[in-house]
Amino acid sequence: MADGRVPGERRRRRPTKTGVLLSQEAIVDCALRLVGQHGPDALSVRRLGTALGCDPSALYRYFHNTDDLLLAVADRIIGEAMAGFEPDTMDWLDGLRDMARRIHRGYREHPRVAALAAYRVTRRPHEFRAVDAGIGLLRRAGFPDAEAVRHYAAFVDTVLGHAALDAAHLALPPDRRAADDAAWAAAYADASPEEHPQLAAVRAHLPLMAGSSFDRALDLLLSALAGAACPEGRKTG
Amino acid sequence: MADGRVPGERRRRRPTKTGVLLSQEAIVDCALRLVGQHGPDALSVRRLGTALGCDPSALYRYFHNTDDLLLAVADRIIGEAMAGFEPDTMDWLDGLRDMARRIHRGYREHPRVAALAAYRVTRRPHEFRAVDAGIGLLRRAGFPDAEAVRHYAAFVDTVLGHAALDAAHLALPPDRRAADDAAWAAAYADASPEEHPQLAAVRAHLPLMAGSSFDRALDLLLSALAGAACPEGRKTG
DNA sequence: AAGTTGCGTCAATGGTGTTGACATAAGGCG
DNA sequence: CGCCTTATGTCAACACCATTGACGCAACTT
Structure with a gap:
């Protein structure tokens, strides 16, 4: 379950299958880049997951839901x-x-x-x-x-x-x-x-x-x- | 395929399985009622279909797509x-x-x-x-x-x-x-x-x-x- | 070096819009 | 009256979507 914890808190930095280190910052960066490049429809958990090189559900470790991510x-x-x-x-x-x-x-x-x-x-x-x-x-x-x-x-x-x-x-x-x-x-x-x-x-x-x-x-x-x-x-x- | 034809045009008024006669007017009525009662997420083709007593795809005979219906x-x-x-x-x-x-x-x-x-x-x-x-x-x-x-x-x-x-x-x-x-x-x-x-x-x-x-x-x-x-x-x- | 446990992965659920094939009845026409 | 065309309701299927729970690896603590 996602905790939506504060960004400053220390995390276990475990790399994904493709070697990427996730963080709220990295996810927000990627989301902005994705929307800018591939248009508005690109902002879905699945596309974001593949763009980040991780399973879509991994994002729920960092945000409660897509609305939380959006904010x-x-x-x-x-x-x-x-x-x-x-x-x-x-x-x-x-x-x-x-x-x-x-x-x-x-x-x-x-x-x-x-x-x-x-x-x-x-x-x-x-x-x-x-x-x-x-x-x-x-x-x-x-x-x-x-x-x-x-x-x-x-x-x-x-x-x-x-x-x-x-x-x-x-x-x-x-x-x-x-x-x-x-x-x-x-x-x-x-x-x-x-x-x-x-x-x-x-x-x-x-x-x-x-x-x-x-x-x-x-x-x-x-x-x-x-x-x-x-x-x-x-x-x- | 939906034609989005003008409302005044004569249609073959074929009742649905549950006996309801469809029309653009009736569908818009139902959509407004549905959204007012159950919120914006209630406005889906499937919910609208069940609320009207018809198959969801029947709506595409009256509107090109959901955007057309929304307008x-x-x-x-x-x-x-x-x-x-x-x-x-x-x-x-x-x-x-x-x-x-x-x-x-x-x-x-x-x-x-x-x-x-x-x-x-x-x-x-x-x-x-x-x-x-x-x-x-x-x-x-x-x-x-x-x-x-x-x-x-x-x-x-x-x-x-x-x-x-x-x-x-x-x-x-x-x-x-x-x-x-x-x-x-x-x-x-x-x-x-x-x-x-x-x-x-x-x-x-x-x-x-x-x-x-x-x-x-x-x-x-x-x-x-x-x-x-x-x-x-x-x-x- | 061992033990927790954070967190990435997998699989599954139930939702969405949309389409094409099909069947059936409505209404024009002979 | 009865046939024929075709409009239109129904069904099944596709490709997405967000979200969740179980699982197991590995990173950090001790």
Whole structure:
């Protein structure tokens, strides 16, 4: 039975049949590499086992189940995304923008993991630091404490929502993703003008719907926050 | 092989072994009921077959595959959420707000489907109508066509992202959901003031993080859209 | 050098989507 | 009314999937 023990604990390092030494670190590494190389469907216990050169069931010595493994991978992603984040060196709006882009990019680079884990609340050190930094930026903007918390919640949920959306889209099997994207230029362009006059009017621009809207949405959100922080419309530092 | 034919087409209505008459409608009904009662894992071809009283493979006469079925279920949710939506009777901002709340509520009422389908393009009738209405509202606001499409994408993705987030939270097992909510008043309140000074400063307000931030985020988004539509800040009708 | 026991391996269970062959009844047509 | 086509429900099978319990080797402790 898996213990899910802390990584630092000393283990009996017994090599597998093919001579590989297993560890939580090595498994998470391999999982990330596997997903990056062979696509989202590669993340199964069996494939992971063969990629590692061990029996699939050996993984259960290190993680309770696949969900446990997934969260470990997600934690690695968060850590990498926020590494080097220095909010104190910039304007609060730029800080929020940088933070949003880091989270979004981190999840985008590992869509399969993000699609399954972006909704989770980790309550772990990396998340603590991120929340602390985000709320600090909003307080620096001049919001009173309660408003800073409320605005941070709206901000981070919007970012996470977009990240989850884009990641889930990227995690689709290629044919389905292509079909979803193509729908805007095909199915929607063929909509009957009588039933859908607005679609017909903007038909030429509908392919714009296929890409991610994150940047646009982030700009809108930040402009709203800027307006709320300084109702007269002047920029603040 | 499944044809995915249009629902209106006449079919040979051949009853199953247990006397049930199959149809896309009946299958979608049963799928929604099944997921609502027994969770997202209940949505498998085999369970659906037994619930309907037919062989699992019979479903492939009505849907190409499970993804096709999922999109049909999602479109049904959109249809129910948008039923009775009358954008022409209101201000464009109020129209967008009503639409956002409808979509958010619709997915919230079926959290387990939402987690699976919120990021998909159903390319089916109900979605067509919703997109048509949303783009119409933004054109009415005065945005040129390309901008209307871009802003609609940002708007609807933000709404869908929040819907997916809140739905996933609701779909958690009750104990885990309670634990996640309590974390803001417990684990985060106990954060060390040295390492997380911002958290310590706003500790009294951290429980605000537990609820949904959708309403606040929607207000921010709409205020940004209003500003973009009319840079002088005057409201428009 | 001996004894524990951690942990990798094997085999098996019960789940999943999907497909192709087959049988049967529904409905058009003479 | 009865034949014929064919739509469609059923069956069996394939190739995956996660997970578990028994087993035995070898790595560390003493």
